[in-house]
Amino acid sequence: MTATTVRTKAAAKPKPVSFRKVILTGVAWLVGLAFVAPYLEMLVTALKPEHELMRSSYLPTKWEWSNFVDVWRAAPIWQNMKVSLLVAGAATIVTLLCGLPAAYYTARNRFRGRNAFLLLILITQMFAPTALVIGIYREMVALNLTDTLLSLILVNAAFNLPFCVWILHGYFASIPKELEEAAFLDGAGRIKALVRVTLPISMPGVVTAVVYTFIGAWNEYIVALTITSSPNRQPLTVAIPSFVTQYQEHWQYLFATSLIAIVPVVILFVFIERYLIGGLTAGSIK
């Protein structure tokens, strides 16, 4: 498959569509389909009437679009969705507020403790809430923060912070300092130079950090499962499995809710896909 990368130069001249290109396109489209197939199955199931769930058939005989309306009444998913949005949004803001200055300063200056800080970032990148959930739980009990949104926001912000600092640090370091110095000469202060000059160029890195944190928090499961107990403080991930228990099996509602949660995030990704590759490059190269 490397041939394709090498071939691009040769392909600059107009050529008849080659057999290899047709095969390549076919394979690529099949691969793409394979990645969305489980979610298509989700959609098909979400559109089945309840009595058709327990019958083996690929497609519903009657497409029950009203499932997507009824699900809002079947469970308080609007409340859970608000919790998810609030936690993911606030965690992202906290991560950026803490991460941007640290990444910028360490990329531009050397000072005592800089290496220690970067080592801390590198090591804590490897810590996942899952591994520490018992400790997090005990801490939140000690702080009397169990079953609060604040605890979820803090945990999601803190555990995504190291990766974001790392990505942003790499990105800032790759931007020539001279650009900012020109702004200094024009009389701008350090912060003004950062906001006016460096940040706009760093958008791919910032976007990657934002998306990484938001998605991580939106999809977080184990901490929310452990430290929330009231249904109205649970995010979607914790709430939706209760559609299928030993007493009731509303798979159609479970998947309708899942799709309601997934589609906005996919759309978000589609908008930033271009930036994402640039942002990930900074993280892996520096």
Place this chain on the structure above:
Amino acid sequence: MQDTDVRTRGARATARAPRARTGRRLGQALIPYVWIGPATLLIAVVVLWPVVEMIRTSLQKISSSGVTLGSNGTTNYSDLFDEGDLVHVVVRTLLWVAGVVIVTMVISLALAQLLNARFPGRRVVRWAVIVPWAASVLMTALVWKWMLDNYFGVVNEVLLDLHVLHKPVNWLAHPDQAMLWMMWVAVFVSLPFASFVILAGLQTIPGEVYEAARVDGSGTFRTYFRITLPMLRPALLIAAIINVINVFNSFPIIWAMTQGGPGHATDTTTTFMYKIAFFDQNVGESAAMAVVNFALVLVMVLLYLRASRWREEVR
């Protein structure tokens, strides 16, 4: 590296400043900590404190209602090591991580090449590949569980219609089959991130390098193994390590699909730990399991630090 000489210039300037400005210089010296302070504080309170709390808990006797009843010495650890399932769980966890990560990396290398190639509709295919990353792992695991359902799952339906099977198979009821399917789901959700990191790496390789290889008469395979792969090393390293950590800590897949059952037959260390804490109500022993788990992660981190030669990279 450019910043160092600017820095020394600054240092020289301050050295020339009169002594009267000591107070101001002290203020100057504190500036870096204002910039990195919030991040350090957040990490210390929310990431490092639980580590300490976890180790402390592992040495304490905790009642089933969560009240600390005093020190317990190393009893929690000896209780843990007396668990008949522990060895199986740890070995299974290591196989789970190795299997998922190796398969993910191999497929991602191919996938990244495919996504880097030019063909009509490339953007749409890239978007499609992103979908499992954007979707919650829990929801993806639930749909796979549904597709693998004994009676109504689409996997059995397709295999029956193709006459591969003669009667439905209850995939998730048999530990080995369940494990393989869950590993597949873990690969499926890991592929987008890994292949995008590698794709980003591919795009940093300058076209001239390939041009030169072509002029030298290097063949496709030779070019790939001699040029592309070595230049992808940083991207591969970061994709692999993040994948290792994610897979090692993967809880939702197993929790949603089998809950580690039947018994402990499909547990990994994380689900095992969770069950000890919240099913057996033994928080102390669970914390001991978490510490063991964490020690395994630390070993991997140290290996990563050695591999990444972080000192050179931070400079």
